[in-house]
Amino acid sequence: MEFSIDVDVQRRIEEARELGAKEFRPAGLEADRNAAPLPVDHPFFERCIERGEGRTRWQGLNPPSARPAPTRTVVGTLLVMEELAYWDRGIINAIPGPGLPEQSVLSMGTDEQKEKYLGPFLEPDRPRWACFAMTEPGAGSDAAALTTNAKRDGDGWILNGAKCFIGSASRSDWLLVQATVDPSKGRGGQRAFFVERGTEGLGGFKIEKKMGLKSYESTSFTLDNVRVSAAHQLGAGGRNEKKAGFKTAMQTFNAGRPIIAAQAVGMARSVLDEAINFAKIHDLTKKDRVRDRIEGIARRVRKARMMSVRAAWLADQQRANIIEASMSKALGAQIAQESASFALELLGTMGGAGNHIIEKLYRDVKAMDIVEGTGQIQKMLIARSLVGLPR
Amino acid sequence: MNFELGDDLELVVETARKLAESELTPRLRESEASRAVSEDLLGSWEEIGLAGLEVPEAAGGAGLGAVARVLVNEELAAGDAGAALALDPYGPAFTAILEVAGEDAASEFVASLSRRTARALLIMGEDARVDLVSDQISIDAPWVAADRADVIVVLNGDEAILLREGFTLERVRGAGLRAAGASHLRASSAPIAARWSNSEGAARARSRARLYYASLLIGVMRAACEFSAAYSQEREAFGKPIGHHQALAFLIAEMRIAVDAARLLVHEAAWRVDAGLPSAVEASSAWAECIDVSRTVGPDAVQILGGHGFMADYPVEKFMREARALGLLCGGFDAAIEEAGRELVNSTHPLSLTTHGAN
Numbered sequence: 001m002e003f004s005i006d007v008d009v010q011r012r013i014e015e016a017r018e019l020g021a022k023e024f025r026p027a028g029l030e031a032d033r034n035a036a037p038l039p040v041d042h043p044f045f046e047r048c049i050e051r052g053e054g055r056t057r058w059q060g061l062n063p064p065s066a067r068p069a070p071t072r073t074v075v076g077t078l079l080v081m082e083e084l085a086y087w088d089r090g091i092i093n094a095i096p097g098p099g100l101p102e103q104s105v106l107s108m109g110t111d112e113q114k115e116k117y118l119g120p121f122l123e124p125d126r127p128r129w130a131c132f133a134m135t136e137p138g139a140g141s142d143a144a145a146l147t148t149n150a151k152r153d154g155d156g157w158i159l160n161g162a163k164c165f166i167g168s169a170s171r172s173d174w175l176l177v178q179a180t181v182d183p184s185k186g187r188g189g190q191r192a193f194f195v196e197r198g199t200e201g202l203g204g205f206k207i208e209k210k211m212g213l214k215s216y217e218s219t220s221f222t223l224d225n226v227r228v229s230a231a232h233q234l235g236a237g238g239r240n241e242k243k244a245g246f247k248t249a250m251q252t253f254n255a256g257r258p259i260i261a262a263q264a265v266g267m268a269r270s271v272l273d274e275a276i277n278f279a280k281i282h283d284l285t286k287k288d289r290v291r292d293r294i295e296g297i298a299r300r301v302r303k304a305r306m307m308s309v310r311a312a313w314l315a316d317q318q319r320a321n322i323i324e325a326s327m328s329k330a331l332g333a334q335i336a337q338e339s340a341s342f343a344l345e346l347l348g349t350m351g352g353a354g355n356h357i358i359e360k361l362y363r364d365v366k367a368m369d370i371v372e373g374t375g376q377i378q379k380m381l382i383a384r385s386l387v388g389l390p391r
Numbered sequence: 392m393n394f395e396l397g398d399d400l401e402l403v404v405e406t407a408r409k410l411a412e413s414e415l416t417p418r419l420r421e422s423e424a425s426r427a428v429s430e431d432l433l434g435s436w437e438e439i440g441l442a443g444l445e446v447p448e449a450a451g452g453a454g455l456g457a458v459a460r461v462l463v464n465e466e467l468a469a470g471d472a473g474a475a476l477a478l479d480p481y482g483p484a485f486t487a488i489l490e491v492a493g494e495d496a497a498s499e500f501v502a503s504l505s506r507r508t509a510r511a512l513l514i515m516g517e518d519a520r521v522d523l524v525s526d527q528i529s530i531d532a533p534w535v536a537a538d539r540a541d542v543i544v545v546l547n548g549d550e551a552i553l554l555r556e557g558f559t560l561e562r563v564r565g566a567g568l569r570a571a572g573a574s575h576l577r578a579s580s581a582p583i584a585a586r587w588s589n590s591e592g593a594a595r596a597r598s599r600a601r602l603y604y605a606s607l608l609i610g611v612m613r614a615a616c617e618f619s620a621a622y623s624q625e626r627e628a629f630g631k632p633i634g635h636h637q638a639l640a641f642l643i644a645e646m647r648i649a650v651d652a653a654r655l656l657v658h659e660a661a662w663r664v665d666a667g668l669p670s671a672v673e674a675s676s677a678w679a680e681c682i683d684v685s686r687t688v689g690p691d692a693v694q695i696l697g698g699h700g701f702m703a704d705y706p707v708e709k710f711m712r713e714a715r716a717l718g719l720l721c722g723g724f725d726a727a728i729e730e731a732g733r734e735l736v737n738s739t740h741p742l743s744l745t746t747h748g749a750n
Contacts, residue, residue, distance in 0.1 A: 001393060010744075075392050272741065290736070295731045298676065299656075299679060303652035306652065307648075309392065323647075330644075376641075379641045386643055386647060
């Protein structure tokens with residue numbers, strides 16, 4: 001048993017801390033004040049590209065041997081994510097790059113698709129985004145119920161439907177759209193399609209107004225007889241075509257749960273530091289009820305962190321972590337919410353004024369119990385394993 | 392970062408688990424009624440070599456640390472927490488001497504006691520009325536989990552105080568842990584056999600004592616969770632196993648999450664003790680967390696069994712009582728959060744990812 005952090009990961013955490021303080025926190029506060037995501041041409045994004053962010057992990061079709069892919073542990077990534085979320089969780093999602101669909105393209109895309117869709121992210125000339133579109137107004141947690149459909153049209157497909165809450169959708173070069181080709185087959189009947197910006201029939205983009213996490217766009221849009229070629233189907237013609245269905249979606253979700261938990265931990269840790277700071281400034285540290293609340297927050301943060309790290313460590317060992325990942329996600333989101341709520345009680349009416357960062361965190365953090373599978377979905381997954389809860 | 396126990400600890404855990412399954416669980420009501428574990432069991436525990444778990448190898452012990460202790464305690468307590476106490480001749484009294492007085496004094500301490508039958512008790516200043524007048528001590532502890540004691544160690548502030556005589560144990564009914572006994576401990580101007588002062592050592596001794604009981608609590612809660620989850624798959628109501636009704640399925644998931652998270656805090660704090668890192672806040676937090684979740688996990692396990700849970704035919708009522716009783720020891724919840732809270736409000740970024748691992 002050994003819970004210390006590797007020197008290399010420690011260094012990355014320190015870089016994240018610097019970046020977070022200098023870039024993430026001010027950008028997040030700006031977007032929250034403006035109640036809108038930073039515009040595409042905001043200098044923040046230019047600086048992201050200058051720092052080398054927003055690139056694909058893909059090495060190109062003929063990767064130069066001098067550029068081996070760095071092997072990074074899930075634990076390392078998770079701890080860096082905790083640190084970044086400490087400074088601003090929303091901005092993490094706003095960073096340019098191939099984002100959520102990248103892993104699906106890497107594991108299931110054809111070489112042509114990788115070249116075409118990830119190629120521009122090798123050395124991006126400007127901030128570029130891509131997005132993965134699954135959620136629909138009528139299908140959130142129950143993703144198998146989505147109704148956006150793809151119908152054969154000669155050699156290609158015609159897509160119809162509506163998507164919502166899709167991150168960065170209106171600014172994406174392309175959207176990987178999950179659609180059903182055979183609703184009778186449920187998840188098995190789903191496929192993913194690349195839809196490029198500007199394709200006829202793709203439109204109705206509406207950036208939603210949100211309670212929190214305002215620094216990235218959550219966007220709804222419609223697909224109205226959108227015609228794409230056979231080559232736009234993820235994995236089309238390749239050996240992965242068959243498995244590139246619903247699994248695409250679930251795979252994108254799989255590694256993510258402990259990381260979302262860690263981000264919730266980072267936010268709760270931010271709450272903790274701000275609460276301590278507030279208590280000191282207002283000379284409250286001698287009050288039992290104040291110390292007790294702070295102790296409660298710290299204890300919750302600590303346990304949620306350990307749960308997220310364990311789930312990530314299991315993933316690094318390539319061991320099954322379904323229960324642990326779900327437990328960490330359910331717990332992390334819940335404790336972060338409770339922590340923010342406790343901390344607002346310390347602030348009293350100063351919290352009610354709506355201009356303290358704990359108040360922002362309280363609004364931001366609620367989303368953590370909703371994204372990547374709600375707390376209830378996680379508990380269903382856990383209960384399936386523990387007591388055989390039927391589907 | 393490594394959550395693996397390693398081969399040596401795996402073996403120790405496995406040994407404790409097997410003993411708990413074969414000897415403790417089947418006799419839990421018997422041990423409770425007789426307020427003791429059998430002589431045979433004490434003998435085999437000593438023969439395996441786990442009776443002197445933390446005793447240095449030079450003094451004939453296993454020379455293991457806080458991590459080994461919390462792992463073994465969980466396994467034993469998953470069988471019977473009272474029996475776990477009865478099986479340990481020295482208890483956290485030993486680690487208090489080890490941390491405050493040092494290895495030589497600790498070796499002397501164990502040499503004066505029988506590894507098979509000794510009972511050494513640790514009294515925390517918070518758990519009793521303790522009065523010190525020059526070289527004499529008076530103690531009034533309404534409940535200790537023992538029917539007899541060879542020595543008493545009082546951990547009071549920065550001091551560890553050893554008593555070999557001048558105290559009495561008067562039997563009380565006990566709210567739980569009866570397999571270890573239950574008494575009212577009194578000492579009136581008893582002679583102090585030895586005393587040591589060491590503030591860092593005393594802090595570590597407190598951490599180890601808290602982790603000792605925290606890990607017993609984890610074991611009890613694990614047993615409560617496992618028993619009630621298994622029951623929920625057998626018992627049917629409204630046409631299906633009760634565990635397949637979402638209200639109970641979620642409750643069972645929540646119980647498991649609570650216990651897993653508390654366990655990780657215990658492990659992390661124990662690792663810090665063994666690594667020589669500051670551990671006071673971590674151990675206090677782990678202990679507080681175990682108590683916090685035991686407030687619901689114990690009663691929830693009974694709730695899952697309904698009326699049957701209330702009856703002594705099933706062990707869950709015992710788990711509920713004993714989880715609650717354990718949480719009253721070692722200063723309980725309030726002393727733990729007080730200690731952690733005081734330190735936290737004096738720090739600026741208490742959980743930042745910079746020093747000493749993930750905390």
